[in-house]
Each structure stands twice: as C-alpha cells, then as structure tokens.
Amino acid sequence: MLSHDAQMDYYGTRLATCSSDRSVKIFDVRNGGQILVADLRGHEGPVWQVAWAHPMYGNILASCSYDRKVIIWKEENGTWEKTHEHTGHDSSVNSVCWAPHDYGLILACGSSDGAISLLTYTGLGQWEVKKINNAHTIGCNAVSWAPAVVPGSLIDQPSGQKPNYIKKFASGGCDNLIKLWKEEEDGQWKEEQKLEAHSDWVRDVAWAPSIGLPTSTIASCSQDGRVFVWTCDDASGNTWSPKLLHKFNDVVWHVSWSITANILAVSGGDNKVTLWKESVDGQWVCISDVNKGQGPVSTSVTEGQQNDQ
C-alpha cells in the first residue's frame, strides 16, 4: 500500500498516516520508537489526507478520502473510534485542515465537487455544517487557515467573553486560483480575494504561521510547476503580491511551513523535497535538497506500514 499523507501531532509524539488501502494508522513515535497504536477502518476508498486537532480538544484526527467522506476519529478511554462522519460532498474530498484552536473545533474540507464545507463542533457530539458551494470550478484541492489574530486590542479578554476573531482561510482549486475566505458577522463565509498567478491547477496552499510581523504570507504550488510566495502588508489590508520562488520542471504537489515559518518545504514531481529560506534581500534561496535514492544518512527510520500477511 501507498501512503498518501503522514502527519505528526502537535508535540511530535504521535504519527498518523493514511494510504491507498483505505486505512488510517496511528503510531506512537516517542524516543525513536514505533508502536502501532491504531488501525482505523471506515473509508471506502483511498484516504488522501489526515489532520490532527489541537490537543486541548483531546486526541482527535480528521481524515478525508476518495469515497467523498470526511471522518473524525477520537480517542476515548484508550481506544480510537469514529466519532463523526461527514457525507455532504458529491465527489472526492481532497483536503482537510483544522482551524486555529482559538476559534473552537472547526474543520475545513475541500472537495473535487468544487465545494468547501466547514464543520464546527457544537458540543455533545454534534457538528454544525456550513457549505460554500462552487468555491472553485471543477474542484478544490487544498485548504489552509490563517493564524488567529485578535484585531486591535491585545488586552486580556475577561473569561466569559469570546474575543472577536476575524476568521480567514485560503483555498486552492482547479480553476488555477487561490481564494481567500472570510467569515462575516452573520456567520456566513464570503470570498474576500482572488489570487491569480498560476496557469494550471493549484495543488496546495499554506498560510504561514504568524511571527509577530505585520505581514501575512501564503505559499502556493501548482500543476504548472511554479511555487509562489504571496505577501500582504497588513496595514493596507488587501494587496497581495506574489513572488516566484522557483519554477520546477514538473508538478509541485505540496508546500508546508515549519512551525516558526522560517523554512518552506516544497515537494515536487522531480522526486525531491526542497527546503527554502528567505535571504537578506528578500529573495528565496534553496538551502537543502532531500532526495530519494540510495546512500548513507544518519536518520532514524520508522516503519510506517506493517506489511499485510
């Protein structure tokens, strides 16, 4: 079986993988070990992505699959179980992403039916669904939340009051566009911006963590082989400027920021994972290639799959 995605939990102590054999597996990887903790079955097609929720909500994992479903798994009394199943899409669900924990337990899902759904946990096992239809024509391939930023005042909010977060996320689709979405006061989601630069399907978007500067940054990658880094000077609020990181010779599938946003990792069709850093004068420089192939390397190896008998 082929892994489609692997994700570390918040602390780097657990690993979740999902694969074409329809399973979602969870491993305990503390102290260099590898113990299979759970083998979760429930999807009826290849599972494309997994995402860990913030640990303050417990051990919760979301998975999405070709079978058009999104399943939310939860660990209760030491065992992992399916806690919710979302079947609101007409086509493969390609991407799932949890919102910043400050907003509550909210999951965004992007699907090949072009819609994006937002699942909000309202308590007692109930999830509320909001759907954005036709977010991207042909399909939505990726969703990524903006970091939580409390507008204006930084004063500690009294305990009963919820701060007024402006919730935003980015999505990438088969219409070659990246769209930025914002939640309005009435709770509805509105398209705030369209970022155009790619000439083919956008495969992934990643909104960088906030490092305390007044700029927002998004990375995007596409079928057209290009990776762009978009920045917005928050003072003006609405102008996003793209900078071409690199043009690869093949499809670029995945981009991801390190937790302090100082390194961008890019996974390309040229069978490499490259790491990029911003240089002194604002240019992006490749600092490392993580390549496939034979060769000595001092890494710790974790067996990601158990071979079927």
Added chain:
Amino acid sequence: MEEFDGEPTVTWIPGVNSQKKQMCFDWGPGEMLVCETSFNKKEKSEMVAGCPFIHIIRKDIDVYSKILRKLFNESHGIFVGLQRIEEELTGKSRKAQLVRVSKNYRSVIRACMEEMHQFAVADKDSAIGRQFSSQVSILSAVELIWNLCEILFIEVAPAGPLLLYLLDWVRLHVCEVDSLSADVLGSENPSKHESFWNLPGNTQTLTELELRWQHWHEECERHLQDGTFASNPHLESLCKVLLGDDAALLEHKELLSNWYHFLVTRLLYSQPTVKPMDLHLYAQSSLDLFLGGESSPEPLDNILMAAFEFDIHQVIKECSIALSNWWFVAHLTDLLDHCKLLQSHNLYFGSNMREFLLLEYASGLFAHHSLWQLGVDYCDHCPELGRVSLELHIERIPLTTEQKALKVLRVCEQRQMTEQVRSICKVLAMKAVRNNRLGSALSWSIRAKDAAFATLVSDRFLRDYCERGCFSDLDLIDNLGPAMMLSDRLTFLGKYREFHRLYGEKCFVDAASLLLSLMTSQIAPRSFWMTLLTDALPLLEQKQVIFSAEQTYELLRCLEDLTSGRPLCGEPDAQQLQDDDIETTKVEILRLALARNLARSIIKEGSLEGS
C-alpha cells in the same frame, strides 16, 4: 531567484528509489517526516509498496550529544551574563570585559574538546571513536576561528602587538608542530625578538621599533651578500629564513603545518610591525604560495581569510554554511554585536542578524526534553522577535510530566503569555479528564478560566457522587473560594459540598436553608433535584423541626414542579420521572415526610407565642 553560494546540501533517504513515486512530507515541532507516495489522485492508485518506511529527519542532532550538552549549558551561562554587562562601561574597561567573555567561551570549547578527546582516544578503533575524533577537529577549528576573531575584532590588536598575538595564536593551535621545527623556525628567534620588543611597558614607539628592526634586517642582508655563511648551507638557509625569504621558508614547508603558520612566520621575519589593515594582503599571498596551486582552499581557509580581511559578515556567513550547528555563529555574532561591530544588517523580514542567528540556535534547543529551558533565555534576549518565537515553541513542548508542565506554565506566566497559559491548562485538563483524574482536571480548568470545561468536570463529579454516594477530591472542592464563580455548575458543586459539610457539623438549620436555596435559585440542575429532595429527607425526619412551614411549602412546590410533567427549560427528565416505579415510591415518601413536617412546623410556629 537568488543563486545560493554553494550547492544546497542533498540528504539522501535510503531505500526510497523509484521513478514513479514522489515524497510527501510534514513538519514536526523539531523535525521533518518524509515518506514515499504518489500524489496522483486516482482511485486505482498503485497497490505496490515501494518503500514502506516513513523517515524522520532531524537537522540538529548535536543537541542530543551528552558532551556537547555541557557546552550548551555553560555557554548559556556566559551568554546570559554578557547580556547583563553594564552599558555604562566604556572604553578600556568595557573592552577588557568583552575580551574576558570571549576567553570564557573559548575555555568552554576547550574543556569540551578535552573531554571528547578522551572519549576518542579510549574508543579509538570504533565508529563512535572516529565520530568523536571528527567532533574534536571541528571544535578545534571552531576555537581557532574564535581565537582569531578575538584578536582581530575584540582585542583589536594594533600594529606591533598584533604579530605577538598571532604568534601566540599559531603556537596554541598548531600543536602538531614538532619541537624540532619549532626550534628551527620559531622558538629561538622569537625569543630573541621578544626581548627585543620588550612589551608591554615598552617605552619605545612603533617607529623606533621599526627603525631598529630595519637596521637589524639590513645587517642580516649584508651578511648574506658577503657570503658570511657560504661555507655552511644550513646556516645560509637559516639566514634567508630570518630575512623572510619566501622561497627559503617554503623549502621547509613540511615543517609548517598550514598556510597561516606560514603567514605568521613570514610576517615575523619580514613585516613584524604589520598593520591590521595590511594583513589581508599577506594572508592571501601566503595562502596562494602555500597551496601552490596543488589544492584548493578548504572552508576553514575561507573563514580565516575572511577574518584577515576584517569582513565580519563573510566570516559569519561562511561559518553558517560550514558548521552543522548554529551554536558558534549565534554566540560569536552576539558577542560582536556587543562590541558594536555589526552594522544593523536588517534582514528582509525585519529581524536583525543577531536575533536571526540566536533564534535559529534556540529553535534547535526547543526540540530537546530539557535544553528547551535554555532556549527560553535566548528568546528573552531578542527584543524584536523573541517573544513570538517563544510563544510558537513553548506550546509544542510535550507535557510528559506534571513537573514539566508546571515549569512550562511558570515560564509563560512570568512573561504574561496568557493565551499560552490558557491553552496549556486546557490541554492538561483534557488529559486529566481522560485519565479520570477529576480533581486535577478541575484545577486545570480553573487555572485556564475555562468555564465550559469546568462545567463538564463538575458534572462528572456530581455523576460520580450519585453513583458512589461520596465525593472525590474533597480538599479541592472545599477550597474553591472565588473560583467557584467560574461556572454555574461549579458553583453548585461547591455549594452542594458545603451543604454536606454543614450537615456533618450538625448545623441543620443552615444546611436546610442552603439546600432549599440551591433549588429555588435555579443553581441546581433540574436533573439533580430528586437527589436534593432525597437529601432533605433526613432533615425532615429529625426530632426537632428544621424546615419552617414556609420552607416546607417551597419544598412541596419544588416536588410538584418536578413531578408534574411540565416541560421545563427543555429537560425531558420530568417525563421520565413519572414512568419510574422507584421514583414513584420516593415521591410518595417525600410527600409523606413533607406533609408531616408541615404539620409539625405549623404547630411549632403557632405555639411560639403560647410558651
């Protein structure tokens, strides 16, 4: 896209080798995961496993070395001390202090080297021994560079003494030079020269020194010309060496271990009063002559050359590239910044170089289970971006033990990182609930000011009480204090426990009033009313009358409310009540007890005037 100054390093992942597949990856808090995959989202994706492994890649493995840990710990102490050096100190005393700091750093490096060397020697033939050996060489190179930087940038040795410092530098580090070569090329003559210089406290000016040296040099030349040493080729060669003849020096190349040794030797015999600004010319030519076109400069050579050229930024840059760990560049840059030597070299994303390097180094520390505490201090001393960096890292520290969690929380609280405190307390509360440690869960949710969670835990407590008939974690509930107000359910829990206490202390009248008020004030959840009414029974059955007539009427009303089946605030329990046989019996008993109490209380209240 800017071109990188060298080829990006390539890390090979063993076993993953296929034409068709790609690699997917994810960032962990301190490392990276990769595994083989195929990104093409087809339903019938290949079922063939290429490489079944998921690899975890770490850049900063030095953090895990036991010996280097001492280096990290001790240099942390020096770093923090340096940050606190009084700003008012200027001039000579400040410089002296900075030099002292530099020497401290170097002695820590040397101590580490020593220890590692011992391990290397003990384990000579094994792979580990070899690894230690190579670490020793790296540390040795690091100390070599640092020492040179100290001389050129911190000590700022002026012309004249510069050469002496360089001599010391070479002697200290070129320890492979055997004594024979030292005799021929070094020791005899320098000692002669040292007495010649007679520094410090030398009353001669630089010009006077130069003149005297010039005079001596000319005399040597004359002897050579006159063929004084013609009979003895060895002496003649020696004379040429003394005159700083490059060719003669290079003839004995095998006795010179490297080009900078050659450089210092040349300078000693041809330019003893070399000025710092001219150093780079001699350095470059020494390198070229020594290598003689046979080999190309190593990274170390480039670093030293940059230092001789007084190009601090280049030194930092080359070191960043050459070394696997940010330790050296971070601490050296910080020290040079304190010497006010770094121009404010602002990086595009707003950080200055010093902060950038310190935070890179600190990031590596956060991955370690105990060194993370050092990382906190480094973040503290980066006024621009340190705080945010700390906020991002501190939330990711695995809270493996209660002790560690408390340490992390203390760090956050000391820095008023209220969001992080809340988030961490919530995580701990959740963990406690899942492990059935309700008392712990409650105190964490109170600390997190998480009303919703406090309600959840309180409910659990109450449920436990109903099942077992007693409370757990009494201490905690008894001492809630103002925290009780966090949530209604929590307030109820506290007050209910108070009721039990009053009852235990036989303050029946107070207990009775409290019990009633819990229902009338709506603090008690409807689902609990039956329990409360049942709790009232022993009070109703007492010899003396406790509930007044009015109170009894209230209780009756509550009972009626509960059993009437009226939909109250959407709770379905009242309906269920009617269907339950046991409940019916209870209700009967209650009605009887209440009726009897009503009778007794009316009589008692009516008789008061009479007695």
